[in-house]
Amino acid sequence: MTEPSQVTRLTLGQQIRDMLVVDIVSGAIPPGERLVETKLAARFGTSQAPVREALRELEAMRMVETRPRRGTFVRHFVQQTLRESYVVRAALEETATRLAMLAGTMPLAELRETVTTMRSAARRNDDDAVAKASVAFHRHIIEAGHNELLRLSWEALQIEARTAVTMVAAEVKLKDVVRDHAALLAAIESGNLETACRHARDHQWHYADLPHDAHGRLRPQAS
Amino acid sequence: MTEPSQVTRLTLGQQIRDMLVVDIVSGAIPPGERLVETKLAARFGTSQAPVREALRELEAMRMVETRPRRGTFVRHFVQQTLRESYVVRAALEETATRLAMLAGTMPLAELRETVTTMRSAARRNDDDAVAKASVAFHRHIIEAGHNELLRLSWEALQIEARTAVTMVAAEVKLKDVVRDHAALLAAIESGNLETACRHARDHQWHYADLPHDAHGRLRPQAS
DNA sequence: GGACGATCAACTATCGATAATTGATACTTG
DNA sequence: CAAGTATCAATTATCGATAGTTGATCGTCC
Numbered sequence: 001m002t003e004p005s006q007v008t009r010l011t012l013g014q015q016i017r018d019m020l021v022v023d024i025v026s027g028a029i030p031p032g033e034r035l036v037e038t039k040l041a042a043r044f045g046t047s048q049a050p051v052r053e054a055l056r057e058l059e060a061m062r063m064v065e066t067r068p069r070r071g072t073f074v075r076h077f078v079q080q081t082l083r084e085s086y087v088v089r090a091a092l093e094e095t096a097t098r099l100a101m102l103a104g105t106m107p108l109a110e111l112r113e114t115v116t117t118m119r120s121a122a123r124r125n126d127d128d129a130v131a132k133a134s135v136a137f138h139r140h141i142i143e144a145g146h147n148e149l150l151r152l153s154w155e156a157l158q159i160e161a162r163t164a165v166t167m168v169a170a171e172v173k174l175k176d177v178v179r180d181h182a183a184l185l186a187a188i189e190s191g192n193l194e195t196a197c198r199h200a201r202d203h204q205w206h207y208a209d210l211p212h213d214a215h216g217r218l219r220p221q222a223s
Numbered sequence: 224m225t226e227p228s229q230v231t232r233l234t235l236g237q238q239i240r241d242m243l244v245v246d247i248v249s250g251a252i253p254p255g256e257r258l259v260e261t262k263l264a265a266r267f268g269t270s271q272a273p274v275r276e277a278l279r280e281l282e283a284m285r286m287v288e289t290r291p292r293r294g295t296f297v298r299h300f301v302q303q304t305l306r307e308s309y310v311v312r313a314a315l316e317e318t319a320t321r322l323a324m325l326a327g328t329m330p331l332a333e334l335r336e337t338v339t340t341m342r343s344a345a346r347r348n349d350d351d352a353v354a355k356a357s358v359a360f361h362r363h364i365i366e367a368g369h370n371e372l373l374r375l376s377w378e379a380l381q382i383e384a385r386t387a388v389t390m391v392a393a394e395v396k397l398k399d400v401v402r403d404h405a406a407l408l409a410a411i412e413s414g415n416l417e418t419a420c421r422h423a424r425d426h427q428w429h430y431a432d433l434p435h436d437a438h439g440r441l442r443p444q445a446s
Numbered sequence: 447g448g449a450c451g452a453t454c455a456a457c458t459a460t461c462g463a464t465a466a467t468t469g470a471t472a473c474t475t476g
Numbered sequence: 477c478a479a480g481t482a483t484c485a486a487t488t489a490t491c492g493a494t495a496g497t498t499g500a501t502c503g504t505c506c
Binding site: 010011014049052053056057060062068069081084085087088090091092094095099147148149150152153156157 | 233234237272275276279280283285291307308310311313314315317318322370371372373376379380
Binding site for chain 1: 459460461462466467468469
């Protein structure tokens with residue numbers, strides 16, 4: 001879906017946004033830290049304008065908080081927001097699953113193909129490609145629901161950014177990610193509506209339930 | 224909470240945003256209309272910068288759509304049909320129900336009170352008050368989920384407007400509305416998680432199933 | 447006559463500079 | 477020394493100007 005070649009199809013502001021997202025969720029920029037526009041501009045080699053655009057978007061994503069004329073600060077509850085987003089995703093994706101299965105529009109072929117892609121990416125240890133495949137997998141399901149408002153709500157959660165970031169921050173095992181998606185696919189293929197829906201929901205709640213520390217980094221699970 | 228006296232505590236961008244919101248919602252600026260930054264700047268007597276900030280916020284609010292380097296356009300939120308919104312509501316409210324019941328934070332007293340209010344409003348044939356009570360009922364549940372992102376997503380659906388519209392358009396029997404909410408409340412009071420969740424979902428899907436035309440307006444039932 | 451490409455006008459994205467505001471600090475004053 | 481005020485450095489909000497895109501127009505060539 002996304003062209004990796006296209007060098008500058010993104011606005012400077014969007015590129016800056018993406019880099020800041022990674023820094024914030026990974027904890028490189030700690031909660032409470034002030035983000036000074038001029039310093040960021042210097043760091044990225046741009047003027048202040050694109051930086052401001054990026055900060056606005058981060059604010060919409062609830063990763064930072066801006067007080068007019070005071071400055072922009074990294075929120076303390078990024079990890080909570082992350083956790084919250086999984087619950088909302090679960091709600092929307094479960095519903096999309098239900099809609100698609102009721103309408104018989106679930107794109108099984110695409111889903112299988114995406115899992116295959118993901119698996120080979122995991123073999124290469126290509127985190128980025130795995131994240132991309134995961135997003136594609138879930139977007140397929142959302143789109144199969146054929147509900148524009150549902151899709152918009154889902155996109156509004158900024159899934160790409162959060163997924164990439166979570167995988168970096170959480171040091172999730174790629175193999176586990178593949179396994180989880182394969183299992184979800186199997187549940188969908190089973191044709192049992194309620195099983196598939198419950199699986200779709202649990203798939204996301206699982207991530208929400210993982211313990212996070214204050215920096216949004218996942219703690220290693222005991223055992 | 225807010226100081227009404229404070230003359231210019233809002234930035235130019237925020238002031239512009241507020242004025243544009245009024246224009247868009249009132250229809251003074253029709254859907255599909257292009258918003259040209261330089262023209263708006265001229266109209267408001269500012270430079271382009273604050274206008275861009277305003278447009279970014281409108282985009283986050285989903286009132287406009289921006290395609291990089293192409294321009295910003297007022298959305299046709301007519302295309303977001305009522306039916307679609309009910310399905311998304313169902314997803315979010317079912318989840319809120321689940322969260323609240325799992326956490327034991329469901330505000331039963333408030334819900335009972337709201338239903339009582341609704342019932343007496345229905346007796347007076349006060350459509351407006353019934354609609355208001357219905358919104359309050361569902362908002363209680365959403366808030367009990369204690370998930371900020373979930374709440375924001377829900378509010379973004381502009382429940383008030385849609386509820387009022389539906390009741391007028393659908394000529395829903397007030398008595399039935401009260402009955403439905405009482406039944407939902409009973410399901411919640413039963414304490415059975417899955418029953419309550421399913422009821423929360425069906426409550427909304429029921430409205431989605433009513434026949435709608437392409438513009439999201441309810442058709443009169445062919446009795 | 448219509449596909450193709452050069453040209454243009456309208457805009458958006460970005461820049462560098464300036465005005466205004468804020469919080470902190472040093473300075474008075476009684 | 478407490479309270480209040482003037483001042484300063486840092487930083488945000490805004491401006492005016494420019495570079496770069498985009499879609500449209502118009503002429504040309506087959």
